[in-house]
Amino acid sequence: MKFLRYILFPIVPIYFLVTWTRNKLYDSNLKKSTSYSFPVICVGNLSVGGTGKSPMIEYLIRLLKDHYKLATLSRGYKRQTQGFKLANAQDSAKTLGDEPFQFYNKFGKDVLVAVDANRQAGIEQLRALSNKPDVILLDDAFQHRKVQAGFNILLTSYYQLYSKDLVLPTGDLR
Template identity: 70%
Template sequence: MKFLRAIAIPIMPFYYLVTGFRNCLYDWGLKKSTFFNFPVICVGNLSVGGTGKTPMIEYLIRLLKDDYKIATLSRGYKRKTKGFLLANDHVSAEELGDEPFQFYNKFKGNIHVAVDGNRIHGINQLMVLNPRPEVFLLDDAYQHRRVKAGLNILLTSYDNLYVNDYVLPVGNLRESRRGANRADIIVVTKCPKHLDKDKKISVMEQINLKDNQRLFFSYIKYAQQAQSSSSYIKLEGLKPFTLVTGIANAHPLVKHLKEMGLDFEHLNFKDHYEFSSQDVKRFEALSSPIITTEKDYMRLKKYSTIADKLYYLPIEIGIDKTEVFNRMVLDYIKNN
C-alpha cells in the first residue's frame, strides 16, 4: 500500500488543484450553495472514513430528539438504491446503507431518517413530511458544498490529525487542510479517555484554530456487555470469541478489548464490506460467540444461521467540556 501511494505522488498535485479549484468556485460564489432558513448541522471530516461520524450523529440525536423534530440525511454509501429514500420498517440495510439503517433501528419513532445523494433534493423532500422536521443533521456532507450548512462540525482522529495528513492518493484527505477553515466546531475524536492538559495544548497548537472556531476532544465509551436483538452477554470473563469488523479503523476497539484481557480472534474486513455467502458459512462453522460493531451487525443480522451467536458492542461518545459543546449546538438552533 505504501509503495502504491509512493508511486502516486505525481498525481497528488493534480488532485490538490482540482479539489482546491472546486472549493474556490464555491468560496467566490461562482458555484451556488443553497442556504436554508432553518437549522442545518453538517457532520463530516477531511479524511476518508474512520473519524467517528456515526457516533457523533447519534450524540446529536440524543441531545435534540426530546425537544425538536429531527431528520438525518445521508447519501447512503454503497446502498443498492438510487435517489431519495425514507427509512421505514420494510427497508433493508442494503437499500438504505448501513449507517442510516442503524440510525433508524435505534431511534425510529423519534426521528426521520432519509438518504439522497442530492442533499438539496433530500431536504426538500423531508420538508413536506408530517410532522415536518425542525432540525436537519447532514451525515458526511462536509464536501457537499451545494448545501451551506448553518453549523459545520469537523471531526479528526487523535491518532491521525488532518494537519499531519496529505490529500489523496498519497494521503487520506479528500481535500486540502485549508478546508478546515469552514468548520465552526472541530472535534478531535477517539482520544484516550484521560487526556492530559499538555497533550491537548499540543493538539490545539497543531490545529491552529481560527478566531471563530472551538476545539473539543471526544472519546469512545464502550458498553460493558454485547447485545443482540433479544439477548446480551457480559464482556468481563467472556471465554474466547471471534471479533468481526468491517469498519475503516478497528484499532481502538481491538485495543479496548485487549486492555480488558479478553481472548479473541479478529477477522478484519474493509470498511462497508459486503459479507458474502462464503463469509457467512465461515461464521457458521465458528463455535465461539461472534462480536461485531453495531454497523456490521446491521448487515449481518439478516442471516438466521448465525443469529444465535451474533452480538454487537454498543458505543457512545463522551465530549470534554460537554456543557459548552451542547450549548453551542443548542444556541445555534435557538437562534435559527
C-alpha cells in the same frame, strides 16, 4: 497499500488543483450554495475513514430528539438503491446503507431517517413532507459545498493529525 500510494503520488497535484478550483468557484459564488432558514447541522471530517461521525450523529439525536422534530440525511454509502429514500420498516442495510439503517433501527420512532446522494435535493424532499423536520442532521457532508449548513461539526482523530497527512490519493485528506 503504502506502495500504491507512492505510485499515485504524481496525481496529488491534479487532485489538489481540482479541489482548490471547485472551492474557489463556491467561494466566489460562481457555483451556488443553498442555505436554509431552519437549522441544518453538518457532521463531517477532512479525511476518509472513521472519525466518529456516526456516534456524533447518534449523540445529537439523543440530545435533540425530545425538543425538536429531527431528520438525519446521509448519502447511503454502498446502498443498492438510488435517489431519495425515506427509511421504513421494510428497509435494510442494502436499501439504506449500513449507518442510516443503524440510525433507523435505534431511533426510527423518534426521527426521520433519509438517504440521498444529492444532499440539497434530500433536504428539499424532507421539507416537503407533511411531518417535516425542524432540524436536519447531515451525516458526512462537510465537503458538500452545494449545501451551506448553519452549523458544522468537524471531527478528527487525535492519532492521525492533518498536519502529518497528504491529500488523496497519496494520503487520507479529501
